[in-house]
Amino acid sequence: MKPPAFLLRTIEMSKEEIDEVTGVSTTGHEWDGIKELNNPMPRWWVRTFYATIIWGIAYTIAMPAWPMIESATKGVLGYSSRAELRAELDEATATQASRRTAIKEKSLNEILADDELRRFAISAGSAAFKVNCSQCHGSGAQGSPGYPNLNDDDWLWGGDIKSIYQSIAHGIRFNGDPDTRISEMPAFAGVLEDKQIKEVAAYVASLSNTSSDPALVEPGKVVYEENCAACHGDGGQGGRDMGAPNLVDAIWFYGASEAEIAAQVRAPKHGAMPAWLERLGETTVKELAVYVHSLGGGEE
Structure with missing residues (x-):
């Protein structure tokens, strides 16, 4: 009885064949008359491969690696990327707290004179502006019909840092603040022909x-x-x-x-702006004033 074809191929491949040119045995694989030589891998590559295996095993022992039901193996070194991130965030929060305290305690002119503190105030004020002011003044403070453009040098109440602070802190025609800026143009219908x-x-x-x-x-x-x-x-x-x-x-x-x-x-239209001092606090209002002052239209 003739053996199956696959068994014949296996037997044929098991026979070692030596290439006449190189003297190296073949693997038995052949494509279009080209036979594959059974050259061993370079020793440096084999050693590197084994080294990576050893490194992988050592890493899984030392570092968090294997997922468990509720957590992962912690590793003998006890490293945690979350703990590292938490430490960085705590450090950033502490730095911010010290600078915000300085902003609260210093005058507006002192903040402008301190380059590092001024840059921090501009960055913080930009974030506060996007949350509280962009709805009326636009995300780029370019304004819209009925709302001032804060980038130009045209100011109704003054563009120096103290005037800007006053407008933000106490608002414009805001009934809830006794220090709000108040001015109204009278309606001349019925007064003038x-x-x-x-x-x-x-x-x-x-x-x-x-x-x-x-x-x-x-x-x-x-x-x-x-x-x-x-x-x-x-x-x-x-x-x-x-x-x-x-x-x-x-x-x-x-x-x-x-x-x-x-x-x-x-029949004149009169815009209104809320007072932000009570809502946001002294520090944030100062940061907003420094940011708006920095947009390009701020005056000395």
Whole structure:
């Protein structure tokens, strides 16, 4: 009876065949007439392989390695990456605590004069801004209609560090804080005739742009001097003591067209900002003030 084919192949492969050229025995594997030589692995490679096995065994003994039902083997060295991370976090928290204490105790000008403390305050203020202020002022503090752009150098109440702190700490037209900044433009509907409102809107528009009807500018100037100059200044440059906007530049909260200016004269919109001192605390408000001051429009 003839043996099965696979048994014949096994018998054939078991016969040692010596390659005539190299004198090395073959493995019995052959592809397209090319036979595989049975060369041993280099000794350095074999030794390295055994060394890695020994290293792996030693590592699993020394370090946490084998998963168990509720935990893992702790290893004889007792190392824990979680403990290491916890220690780093505790160290960072301690460093932050010391710097926040310094910020609380030092004046705003002293914080600005200390480069390391100022950088820390800017970083912390940036995080606080994203959580508490970006909803109105935008993630980049670029503002939006009705909300100031904090990157430019146009400030209603002043752009020095103390003025910025005051605005953040006590808010704008915030009823819950007795020290809040308060100013309201009166509604001139019923006080001025509709024609006078159109004239003053044309004059105000001419301060930073070209009026659509130059004939209205001169009578509008008279209306302005009689009703608006007390707050906005004779030349329309604004007044920070009362938070009166500068009408000469091209920065507008509620629109720069004559129709939008006229609407604001008739029934002005008044924005409000909450007071943050009681909510966030002295330290965070200082950090916010330093951050906003650093955006580019902060004044000396």
